[in-house]
Amino acid sequence: MKNKSIAEIKQLLDQGSLTNSDISIIQHDPRKGVQQLWKSYQKKIEKKQALELRFTEMSQFEEKSYSSGANHIAGIDEAGRGPLAGPVVAAAVILPRNFKLLGLDDSKQLNEIKRNEFFSIIKNEAVSYGIAIISNQTIDEVNIYEATKIAMLDALSQLEPSPDHVLIDAVPLENVSCTSESIVKGDQKSITIAAASILAKVTRDTIMKKIHKDFPYYDFNSNMGYGTRNHIEALHKYGITPFHRKSFAPIRSEIIR
Template identity: 55%
Template sequence: MPQKSVKEIKQWLAENKLSDQELQQLSEDNRKGVQLAIKQYYKKIEREKQLHDQYNEMMSYERKCYAQGKELIVGIDEVGRGPLVGPVVAAAVILDPASYFPGIDDSKKMSRQKREAFDQQIKDEAIAYSFGIIDNEMIDQVNIYQATIKAMEQAVQTLPCQPDHLLIDAMTLPHLPYSFDSIIKGDQKSVSIAAASILAKVKRDQIMSDLHQEFPNYQFDSNQGYGTKAHLEAIEQYGITPYHRKSFAPIKK
């Protein structure tokens, strides 16, 4: 292979355009820029393999369902059980088996930028998705556990198609007539549940960002309604909003 510039080599490596033989030849190139580029290339390949292996492991529940002839597998998760303000939001999503989301994980482990990128990809490629949203007044009436069930059931019931099976993050939904798996830490073990956790998290964050515009003193855009020091100080100074959960401590007092 005729000697190419370091810039050209980097471009080829980025586009995976080199054969094993060409890579072997490059490994004998003594230029520091080339050696660094090769090192970075192999590091990227190893990272891609790790992500692929992780994704493959997280597809185990889905593959089991597909092997049983079940096609429309719904991942379900919720966000917002702990905050002092706002709704609990659940998402239900049916992923296309052909889709690939390398690096997908529990939404809480991701940066906002990464979550929003996954959120868009999931919405673009999913067979179907929907949300269940239970407001603070209903939470106060029925308690947060029952409100979470209601949000999850609402999300499933508003899907445009009938599910074949549900994969639920650590909950059971007694009023739905579908087979299911309740998976502890499901957002770390199932691609479908992880996708639902991302959709729910982005949806609820947007709701809290909108509430921040109405009540900027409480910093809902950054604390998402959780009881941070600044949030509790704002309650002391300004009182509660119509969106605070009155059944939650310390507001209950």
């Protein structure tokens, strides 16, 4: 170890194949480059430990359900309750018991690149998943809360096998054929709900980007239908699109005006 170059030491640190003796030598190596490598390595280890702890904390609802006899636990979440335009999307997912994805969290806490990466991993590794899309027309007919529940139940119905227990982000659901619990801010407390939130958000964002191509003035590719200043200004200038929710207050005022 003493005779190794900085590049060789970096390779060993990247591989993580160090003995206690190796670590001691690195810690006492006077070369500035080695000490910088060691500091970076320590930060990397600390970050991984924090992610491990976070994942364990977010697995508590699942572990409790497994301990109670459940084999297939579903998580449900939605994306798009608040926007002025576009559908509401719900996703339901059953993860394998040994599923592990460090960094998994509420979709809003992740950047787009990480969400898309996790989206693919979750779809590939899930026992089962379902995604439901409810249009803005239906939202106007039944209201956003009811439309959200319709989407959640639709997504849940797509799961095969059927779940033994369901974890839901915030919204209590009736007519579920198994036990369920509604968890406030569940996408920050449950890995299964967090996984569902990613499936829902990435799906909805993709839809809004497609709509943007036909209606570029509203910036749907960046605001995803939320009422940003540019979006509101475009409403005043160009009026509503077929994808706007006419039952939402700012849109109603534009129609009446």
